[in-house]
Amino acid sequence: MHRERIPVYVVTGFLGSGKSTLLSRWLKQAPFSDAALIVNEIGEVGIDHATLGFAGDASMLLADACVCCSGLPALNEALEQLFWARLHRSIARFKMVVIETTGLADPGPLAASLSLNAFVKERYRIAGTFTTISAPHAADTLTRYAEARAQLKGADAVIVTKTDLANDEELAAVQARLRGARVAHSANGSLALQDALALLSLPAPAIENIAALPFSLTHSHDxxxxxxxxxxxxxxxxxxxxxxxxxxxxxxxxxxxxxxxxxxxxxxxxxxxxxxxxxxxxxxxxxxxxxxxxxxxxxxx
Structure with missing residues (x-):
């Protein structure tokens, strides 16, 4: 029997790029308002899950481990727990899952892990990965941090954030680095979820001028x-x-x-x-x- 898989949306972006500000607004808008939420933080004490303002009861925090490194088993376990809780109606019947990664996460290993775990692969599918990048600091961030470059490489759509804080030169520089990508701009979390989702229906991106580290399921952050x-x-x-x-x-x-x-x-x-x-x-x-x-x-x- 064919089983309709639950769509999974990944929201990633380098440290301080504004992904939590954006996501907190998206979670109040359909269809994310009917989603289950998984928040990943590498710190000992997570705060993002407490500040997102998520109204649903289907939420989980994965703290003190980055999902693309040592946290992959915990992510798959969280997805399994959510599935069974949904099936047994101990939580609301969510229509999709939203995963917010740490600011250092590479979405490549995350997506690969979901396809390698038999239980998760049968029941979930990656529907899209959104990567945020701060316009005022984009050039420096992409030059200095391989994690930021890897996040762009793994993006289905790129959200250029904090555009209200960037000058024309900074905006032009980030646009030049993102040629060929599906791109939208956001000022203080202003981009609507429907506009972000509409990006996924555009021709597949092929981001130029971005060099990333070789893909690996096992790596660590500096x-x-x-x-x-x-x-x-x-x-x-x-x-x-x-x-x-x-x-x-x-x-x-x-x-x-x-x-x-x-x-x-x-x-x-x-x-x-x-x-x-x-x-x-x-x-x-x-x-x-x-x-x-x-x-x-x-x-x-």
Whole structure:
């Protein structure tokens, strides 16, 4: 009997490229609003799943392992668990699965793994891979990081993000690197999901001018993570000063910093986001939840 396989959409992109901002809006739009969600983070404490605002009950966090390296078995196990939960109606009957990878993930091994696992292959199919890349930092990121180049190589569609923060020269440079690709632009997560999905119906991409590392199911990243627990901060200004000290200490080796920190005498948490190249960290208040208070650093090894 022919079994209709569940479509899987992968959202990837280098550290700080804005994929979580974009995905948080897509998850509120059909058809992703009826999806199951798998979030992968390499840090000891994951925060993306807590900040995406996903309303569904079919969600899983794969933390402290990148799915394209040591996390592939956990990903296949998560897909199996979701399938059985869906079949037994212990969760809502999702129509598709959305996977958000870490900012260092190569989507190639992920897609290959899904085709090599017999159970998963029979029940799921890759429907599309979206890769985000930050317009202001695209040229430098693609030059310095093989992971970013591999993400573009594995993309079915490329979303150029933060276009509102880029000048004409930066936009022209990234467009030149993406000749032949299915490309859309987004400013502060403005690209609608339907417009992104429409890209997948265009002629297949053949991205030029992008060199990637040879494909392999087993590899590792030249980066390490570190979690700094912070019980609480006096206020946002005090937290910002602490973050500036961390940035000064690690310099160019600091690729990403994110976390949630409890504020003294407040029912809120401070959500912290910083990526290499940003002028300063973005700190905003958000409702308190069970996430450990502290900051995750991703450092170039």
């Amino acid at each position: 980066a390490q993570t570190r979690f700094i627990p912070i019980d609480e901060a006096r206020d946002i200004d005090a937290l910002d000063a602490q973050i500036q000290a961390i940035r000064a200490q690690h310099g160019e080796s600091l690729l990403r910093l994110k976390g949630m920190v409890r504020l003294k005498d407040s029912d809120a948490l401070a959500l912290v986001q910083y990526a290499r190249g940003d002028a300063s960290a973005q700190i905003t208040e958000c409702p308190a939840n069970a996430v450990r208070s502290g900051l995750t650093l991703i450092l170039k090894a």
